[in-house]
Amino acid sequence: MSTTQALRPPACSCGMFQNVECRPLAVEKLGFATLCGMKINGVGLNRSRRSFLKPIMAKEDNGASLIDDGNAKCQGAAGKKPNSFTPFTNHSPVLTGKNLSEMANIGNSMNILWHKSPIQKHDRQQLLQQRGCVIWLTGLSGSGKSTLACALSRGLHLRGKLTYILDGDNIRHGLSRDLSFRAEDRSENIRRIGEVAKLLADAGVICITSLISPYGKDRDACRALLPEGDFIEVFIDVPLHVCEARDPKGLYKLARAGKIKDFTGIDDPYEPPCSCEIVLQQKGSECMSPSDMAEIVISYLEKNGYLRA
Numbered sequence: 001m002s003t004t005q006a007l008r009p010p011a012c013s014c015g016m017f018q019n020v021e022c023r024p025l026a027v028e029k030l031g032f033a034t035l036c037g038m039k040i041n042g043v044g045l046n047r048s049r050r051s052f053l054k055p056i057m058a059k060e061d062n063g064a065s066l067i068d069d070g071n072a073k074c075q076g077a078a079g080k081k082p083n084s085f086t087p088f089t090n091h092s093p094v095l096t097g098k099n100l101s102e103m104a105n106i107g108n109s110m111n112i113l114w115h116k117s118p119i120q121k122h123d124r125q126q127l128l129q130q131r132g133c134v135i136w137l138t139g140l141s142g143s144g145k146s147t148l149a150c151a152l153s154r155g156l157h158l159r160g161k162l163t164y165i166l167d168g169d170n171i172r173h174g175l176s177r178d179l180s181f182r183a184e185d186r187s188e189n190i191r192r193i194g195e196v197a198k199l200l201a202d203a204g205v206i207c208i209t210s211l212i213s214p215y216g217k218d219r220d221a222c223r224a225l226l227p228e229g230d231f232i233e234v235f236i237d238v239p240l241h242v243c244e245a246r247d248p249k250g251l252y253k254l255a256r257a258g259k260i261k262d263f264t265g266i267d268d269p270y271e272p273p274c275s276c277e278i279v280l281q282q283k284g285s286e287c288m289s290p291s292d293m294a295e296i297v298i299s300y301l302e303k304n305g306y307l308r309a
């Protein structure tokens with residue numbers, strides 16, 4: 001095993017809600033409040049003036065965003081029949097004046113507004129005494145991604161650093177359970193995990209992702225989500241024949257027998273990174289131990305200031 005480092009230079013159809021006030025009812029004495037026909041646990045709510053979130057949004061055929069004003073029969077888009085909705089305009093209780101000019105359409109989400117938090121990444125990093133980033137482990141199935149992710153997480157935890165692992169297999173048990181291993185589904189899987197990793201890094205966490213992530217363009221798209229330097233791509237460069245000999249889950253055997261389709265390295269491609277921060281490479285039959293590999297990554301983090309605020 002040898003390592004190569006720093007090849008890269010340092011580098012409304014949406015749901016709207018309206019506050020609806022309701023008066024407290026006698027049933028509160030039982031520890032519950034019934035609000036407009038809904039029973040909810042009363043703990044933690046202001047007992048004199050309660051409110052709950054009632055969905056008030058609908059979308060007309062013409063795509064105009066509408067708000068249910070609760071009683072008015074107002075005309076929507078010009079030439080349309082009057083209906084029970086008012087157009088989604090600047091008489092919205094939330095979106096007025098300056099706010100409106102900051103509204104955006106992102107993908108299929110129309111008329112959305114970015115809400116700023118009073119506590120920023122910098123504040124969280126000060127609290128944690130580390131810098132949030134993403135360590136993106138990529139390599140063939142069986143190359144040792146999960147093992148390295150665990151060794152890294154353990155090593156950093158022992159140094160008092162907060163980490164979180166996003167493991168491909170695990171994410172496919174939940175967030176990505178609807179996705180297959182077709183190219184477009186792999187891309188979507190990686191996009192989702194990239195977005196989650198970005199949020200964790202913004203939280204100040206050292207996020208370790210452990211995914212095959214076989215296509216260069218998908219990895220690059222995740223890199224582009226993060227501030228320069230905060231996406232640390234680590235290629236576990238273990239040759240196919242070694243991974244296949246390991247075959248801890250018996251998947252290569254099934255893929256060779258044609259029982260699993262689109263298996264990475266067999267009948268689906270793996271595109272090695274051409275430019276990444278760290279390459280962990282097997283030389284001959286020599287294989288570095290997972291904890292030695294973890295130390296290399298930790299040294300990189302140390303050298304680049306990620307282990308202090």
Ligand SMILES: Nc1ncnc2c1ncn2[C@@H]1O[C@H](COP(=O)(O)OS(=O)(=O)O)[C@@H](OP(=O)(O)O)[C@H]1O
Nearest residue numbers: 141142168169181186189211212213261262263264
């Ligand atoms: N067709 C096919 N190709 C590759 N891998 C397969 C496939 N089918 C199931 N598996 C198992 O799923 C794990 C890879 O999931 P990932 O989410 O990391 O894949 S990807 O990044 O979306 O390509 C991978 O886990 P690892 O061995 O940990 O990499 C496999 O165990």
Ligand SMILES: Nc1ncnc2c1ncn2[C@@H]1O[C@H](COP(=O)(O)OP(=O)(O)O)[C@@H](O)[C@H]1O
Nearest residue numbers: 141142143144145146147246248287288289290
């Ligand atoms: N550095 C290493 N040297 C030797 N064997 C390893 C090393 N890292 C992992 N392994 C073994 O290789 C197999 C695959 O490791 P795993 O971490 O599950 O890979 P991946 O997550 O990339 O599929 C496991 O049996 C594991 O014990």
